[in-house]
Every structure is written in structure tokens, then in C-alpha cells.
Amino acid sequence: MAYAGRMTWRVAVAGIHIESGTFTPLRSRQRDFFTLRGEEMRSRYPFLSTPEFSPIQLQPLAHFRAMPGGMIAAEEYAAMKQEILDRLLGLEEPPHAFYFDVHGAMTVEGLDDAEADLLEAIRRHLPADAIVTCSQDLHGNVSARLVASVDLITTYRTAPHVDWMETRERALCLLLRALREGCLPALAYVPIPVLVSGEMSSTEYEPGASLYAPLAEESRAEGIWDVSLWVGYAWADQARSGAAAIALADDGERARAMAEAIARRYWEAREDFVFSSPAGSFEECWARVLASEKRPYFLSDAGDNPTAGAAGDVTDTLARVIRANAVWEKKRAVIFASIPDATACQLMHEAGVGATVTVDLGGKLDPVHGQALSLTGKVMALIAGEDAQAVLRVETVDVIVSAGRRPYHLREDYLRLGLDPAMSDATIVKIGYLEPELKAMARAHELVLSPGGVRADFWNLPYEQRRRPLFPFEKDFAWEPSALVKVGRKMS
Ligand SMILES: [Zn+2]
Numbered sequence: 001m002a003y004a005g006r007m008t009w010r011v012a013v014a015g016i017h018i019e020s021g022t023f024t025p026l027r028s029r030q031r032d033f034f035t036l037r038g039e040e041m042r043s044r045y046p047f048l049s050t051p052e053f054s055p056i057q058l059q060p061l062a063h064f065r066a067m068p069g070g071m072i073a074a075e076e077y078a079a080m081k082q083e084i085l086d087r088l089l090g091l092e093e094p095p096h097a098f099y100f101d102v103h104g105a106m107t108v109e110g111l112d113d114a115e116a117d118l119l120e121a122i123r124r125h126l127p128a129d130a131i132v133t134c135s136q137d138l139h140g141n142v143s144a145r146l147v148a149s150v151d152l153i154t155t156y157r158t159a160p161h162v163d164w165m166e167t168r169e170r171a172l173c174l175l176l177r178a179l180r181e182g183c184l185p186a187l188a189y190v191p192i193p194v195l196v197s198g199e200m201s202s203t204e205y206e207p208g209a210s211l212y213a214p215l216a217e218e219s220r221a222e223g224i225w226d227v228s229l230w231v232g233y234a235w236a237d238q239a240r241s242g243a244a245a246i247a248l249a250d251d252g253e254r255a256r257a258m259a260e261a262i263a264r265r266y267w268e269a270r271e272d273f274v275f276s277s278p279a280g281s282f283e284e285c286w287a288r289v290l291a292s293e294k295r296p297y298f299l300s301d302a303g304d305n306p307t308a309g310a311a312g313d314v315t316d317t318l319a320r321v322i323r324a325n326a327v328w329e330k331k332r333a334v335i336f337a338s339i340p341d342a343t344a345c346q347l348m349h350e351a352g353v354g355a356t357v358t359v360d361l362g363g364k365l366d367p368v369h370g371q372a373l374s375l376t377g378k379v380m381a382l383i384a385g386e387d388a389q390a391v392l393r394v395e396t397v398d399v400i401v402s403a404g405r406r407p408y409h410l411r412e413d414y415l416r417l418g419l420d421p422a423m424s425d426a427t428i429v430k431i432g433y434l435e436p437e438l439k440a441m442a443r444a445h446e447l448v449l450s451p452g453g454v455r456a457d458f459w460n461l462p463y464e465q466r467r468r469p470l471f472p473f474e475k476d477f478a479w480e481p482s483a484l485v486k487v488g489r490k491m492s
């Protein structure tokens with residue numbers, strides 16, 4: 001297909017966006033995905049309406065996006081993949097380029113590199129010389145196999161992620177540059193044998209802050225097109241799980257030098273990755289809450305964080321706080337956010353506000369890490385509809401029960417249920433590091449090393465497929481960065 005001299009280019013776009021782990025029994029299903037089809041997908045890329053992007057004629061196929069969860073059931077992944085391929089084959093004119101819009105840590109039953117599987121299938125249906133660009137979350141596990149199928153790739157530079165939109169824009173800016181210049185940059189990829197969790201690598205703390213801060217400037221250096229650094233995703237037992245650096249540059253040696261320098265910087269900081277907040281068992285964390293005057297005090301029920309892929313209905317921490325509360329002289333006001341349990345939520349809705357009910361809560365999505373907890377309390381608040389929620393007060397513990405798995409990252413998530421973390425002695429939330437609004441509120445924060453599909457002390461999990469050696473599982477080994485380099489090419 002002729003690229004040179006064109007004024008516009010057809011760019012197909014599709015993706016399955018999920019972070020899903022192998023240590024939870026939870027399975028992700030197609031109904032868990034928010035789906036955009038065809039023209040609906042334009043809402044993901046509002047910047048495309050600016051004159052700068054007018055040369056791009058978007059051919060939106062389908063985009064599936066879900067909250068982090070467990071492995072996708074094989075047949076449900078196959079259905080989503082087939083829909084993308086059918087839509088690609090159904091295009092009236094073949095695309096000049098393809099944008100692969102994904103998270104990068106999707107796990108599917110029976111596949112060890114699901115993104116590569118999907119992109120390879122898409123590639124087979126693209127014209128042979130079509131250019132592929134890709135954007136990812138920095139918690140993606142990028143492999144050599146995936147790199148073989150992309151020409152351009154970029155990733156978030158912040159965690160918590162505030163640059164998701166500009167990352168999408170960057171993926172398409174890189175594409176536009178390649179199309180305009182009629183050439184592809186060299187790509188250097190360095191897998192880094194370090195695996196840390198999100199709780200240890202926020203870019204708001206060291207060493208994440210210093211490792212990510214230079215990337216913007218490095219991507220503007222002479223001869224460089226872009227640079228990317230992945231932390232990876234710890235809760236997938238796969239060979240590709242780990243950190244990686246990629247540089248795109250005018251020539252292979254420049255790309256290699258830059259990617260290896262970024263990778264070396266990450267490797268040298270490996271011992272500095274620690275939890276950004278104090279961590280311990282529930283009892284250790286709770287003793288510190290009781291001894292402190294600081295309010296609001298947040299505790300992360302980190303092992304069962306649904307926004308990192310756990311089920312979210314493990315009741316271990318909830319059971320502990322209710323047991324502890326029962327014996328205190330001075331009851332503490334506690335908010336527990338949350339346990340997803342559709343049956344319990346419906347029962348509370350049927351009983352109504354003010355009713356006393358007994359529910360068997362949780363332990364259904366993830367029966368491996370905990371059991372249902374029988375609780376009797378008063379229904380304090382209800383939200384009806386698709387996103388149904390309820391509050392069960394057990395003595396002075398307000399337990400949020402949601403119909404589905406959902407995050408509680410915003411102050412408004414609490415206020416609309418009549419709860420205010422600012423007025424409670426402690427708010428226990430199924431999260432890892434605090435998202436910006438909660439962080440701004442918190443005067444103290446601790447990580448509870450609780451059981452679940454994404455336990456924070458992941459190095460104690462039974463990995464079988466992971467690469468070896470890999471820090472921190474192995475600590476005593478030497479390593480030198482060595483890039484895999486794909487040369488650039490001129491397009492006809
Ligand atoms: Zn992420």
C-alpha cells in the first residue's frame with residue numbers, strides 16, 4: 001500500500017483492556033466488560049477531533065474494557081477476539097495502520113500471552129505493510145512476542161494513572177509521525193528481571209518518582225521518538241511478568257543505548273522498592289490506629305483489592321475488625337468499603353432502611369481465600385439501580401455491600417451512602433495505594449497484608465511459570481541490560 005504523499009490514512013482501532021491475575025479463582029466474563037462498538041469508540045479519543053489529527057480517518061472496530069479481575073474464560077475471550085476480527089474483515093477499505101488499545105496484563109485461560117495472541121490474529125488480517133501502534137498501562141507485562149507484532153508502543157508514566165488520555169494521544173502522535181515521515185523508528189526492548197507490585201512503585205514516591213520523572217525529557221532527546229518503562233503486573237504467574245524498558249529512535253544503536261540506560265536505572269533501584277505506607281497484619285495495623293490521634297485514618301485491605309484483580313469479597317479483614325470492635329470499651333466508628341454480594345444487597349433492599357437483617361456476606365466470588373461471614377445489623381442506606389449498594393451497620397461498623405465489584409476511590413462514593421471518612425475513626429477500603437482523592441483526605445494510611453488474589457507480599461505466592469532469576473524471589477544474581485533491537489524501515 002502506498003504511504004508516501006498521502007494526506008489521510010485509515011487507522012483501525014480495537015482492544016481488550018483488562019488487568020487479570022492467575023491467583024484468584026474469580027473468572028472474568030464478557031458481561032464484565034464495558035463494550036464500545038464502531039462509532040461509539042470515538043468517545044475514547046476526543047483529541048482526534050482537533051486539526052492536528054485530521055489526517056487520521058478512524059475505523060473503530062470494538063473495544064472491551066473491564067475492571068481488573070481474574071482470568072478471562074477461554075470461550076468468552078474467543079468471542080471478543082472474533083468480534084474484533086469480524087469487524088476488521090468487514091471494513092470496506094483496508095486500514096493503513098492499526099491502533100492496539102490495551103492494558104497489557106490480560107490473562108486468559110490456556111494462554112500465556114493473551115495480548116500477543118490477539119495482536120497476532122489481528123496482524124494476520126491486516127495488509128502486510130500496515131503499521132501497528134499500541135498504548136499500555138505501565139502495569140502491563142510486555143513480552144518479546146508482543147514486541148514482534150508492534151511497530152510503535154508507549155505506556156503510562158504515572159501511577160496512580162492520571163495520564164491515560166495523553167498516553168492514547170501519544171500512541172497516535174507516534175503513528176502520525178511514522179505515516180507522515182514514511183518510516184518506522186528502530187525499537188529497542190529490554191526485559192528487566194525485577195517484579196514489584198503497584199503498592200511498591202507509585203510514581204508519587206521514591207524510587208518510582210525518580211525513575212519516571214526523566215522519561216518525558218528523554219523522549220525528546222536527539223534522535224529519540226519515545227521511551228517507555230513498565231513496572232509489570234505481579235499477580236500473573238507467567239514468564240512475561242516483570243518490568244521492561246522500550247525506546248524508539250531514529251537508529252538501532254540510539255534506541256539500544258537509551259532503553260538499556262533506563263533499564264539499568266530501574267535495576268539499580270530494585271532494593272529501594274518498598275511499600276509506600278506502613279504494612280502489617282490487621283492486628284498490627286489496628287493497634288497503630290488505636291494509638292494514633294490522626295484522622296481520617298485509612299487502611300487498605302490490600303490482598304483483596306478488586307481494582308488490582310482480586311475478587312473483593314474476602315471477609316477476613318471485615319471479620320477481624322468486627323471481632324475487635326465487639327470487645328472494645330470505646331467503640332470506634334469504622335467504614336468498611338466494601339463487600340460485593342448481589343444476594344445480600346438485594347435482601348437489604350427488600351428489607352428497607354431501618355430494618356434489622358442477617359446476611360451471609362461474601363465468600364462467593366473467591367471461596368479460596370475466605371468464607372461467607374454471617375452478620376446481623378441495621379440497614380442504614382440504600383442506592384437502587386444497576387449499581388445497587390447498601391450499608392449495613394454492625395454496632396459501629398458501617399459495611400458497604402455492593403451488588404457488583406466496584407471501587408470506592410472517590411469521596412462522593414461514600415457521601416452518597418451517608419458515610420464520611422472524615423468523620424470516622426477508620427476507613428477500611430479494598431485498595432492498594434490510595435487514589436488521589438482519598439490520599440488528599442488521609443492523615444494516615446496503612447496496608448493490611450490480608451489474604452486474597454493480590455496479596456501485597458506476593459513473593460510468598462506459589463509461582464511456577466515466572467522467569468528465573470527474578471528479583472525479589474532471587475536476590476543474589478548479577479544482570480546487565482541487553483536490548484532486543486528491531487530495526488526501523490522506510491515505507492514505500
Ligand atoms: Zn495500572
